[in-house]
Amino acid sequence: QSVLTQPPSVSGAPGQRVSISCTGSSSNIGAGYDVHWYQQLPGTAPKLLIYDSINRPSGVPDRFSGSNSGTSASLAITGLQAEDEADYYCQSYDSSLRGVFGTGTKVTVL
Amino acid sequence: EVQLVQSGTEVKKAGESLKISCKASGYSFTRYWIGWVRQMPGKGLEWMGIIYPGDSDTRYSPSFQGQGTISADKSITTAYLQWSSLKTSDTAMYYCARLTSGVQSPFDNWGQGTLVTVSS
Numbered sequence: 001q002s003v004l005t006q007p008p009s010v011s012g013a014p015g016q017r018v019s020i021s022c023t024g025s026s027s028n029i030g031a032g033y034d035v036h037w038y039q040q041l042p043g044t045a046p047k048l049l050i051y052d053s054i055n056r057p058s059g060v061p062d063r064f065s066g067s068n069s070g071t072s073a074s075l076a077i078t079g080l081q082a083e084d085e086a087d088y089y090c091q092s093y094d095s096s097l098r099g100v101f102g103t104g105t106k107v108t109v110l
Numbered sequence: 111e112v113q114l115v116q117s118g119t120e121v122k123k124a125g126e127s128l129k130i131s132c133k134a135s136g137y138s139f140t141r142y143w144i145g146w147v148r149q150m151p152g153k154g155l156e157w158m159g160i161i162y163p164g165d166s167d168t169r170y171s172p173s174f175q176g177q178g179t180i181s182a183d184k185s186i187t188t189a190y191l192q193w194s195s196l197k198t199s200d201t202a203m204y205y206c207a208r209l210t211s212g213v214q215s216p217f218d219n220w221g222q223g224t225l226v227t228v229s230s
Contacts, residue, residue, distance in 0.1 A: 034214065036128075036216035036228075038155070044145075045205055046217070048218050049219075091157070091216065093213070093214040097213075098169070098173075099157035099158075101147075101156060102156040
């Protein structure tokens with residue numbers, strides 16, 4: 001089961017800012033392991049959105065930003081657009097020597 | 111261009127064996143970890159395990175130990191996930207994906223997914 005907890009859903013109107021939290025523990029995020037974020041559009045494979053907590057791969061709009069503090073991380077989407085409606089997952093590494101994903105958050109654009 | 115192309119949809123019965131594949135191209139296959147991610151119907155992503163094709167070093171999530179075997183054939187730049195006896199609970203979409211560097215790094219390139227359906 002997931003050891004990184006995310007809210008099941010968040011929503012916002014076009015143009016608004018939404019934030020998704022990713023809560024871990026002292027054996028993963030709190031141990032200093034980086035957090036990565038993925039976007040999964042309906043019916044497609046996940047896409048890397050943020051890596052090493054704050055970095056965007058080439059081609060990812062700067063409307064997406066990441067941060068972390070202590071045992072948690074966050075993904076913010078500013079200037080929300082209809083095309084941002086998707087599932088979002090955080091991912092880190094755990095001292096049990098495995099990668100771990102978050103529970104996932106569905107973003108709805110109202 | 112990095113590409114990971116997975117084998118097609120599988121429909122099997124419980125107890126049968128199965129091997130799905132992930133053909134890599136566009137990069138040095140032996141120098142990057144490649145992993146498998148499970149997504150059960152309507153559920154989230156699960157990190158199953160990874161393999162380093164250069165020396166076949168394989169790491170499994172404790173949650174998936176014994177629930178599938180990861181392997182790679184560097185001569186044909188292909189990674190595999192196989193089961194000797196499928197269960198209905200193995201029904202899921204399976205993605206292969208490449209890690210950017212070490213075992214803690216993110217998956218930067220993904221296959222299109224292989225849907226496995228196991229009936230009783």
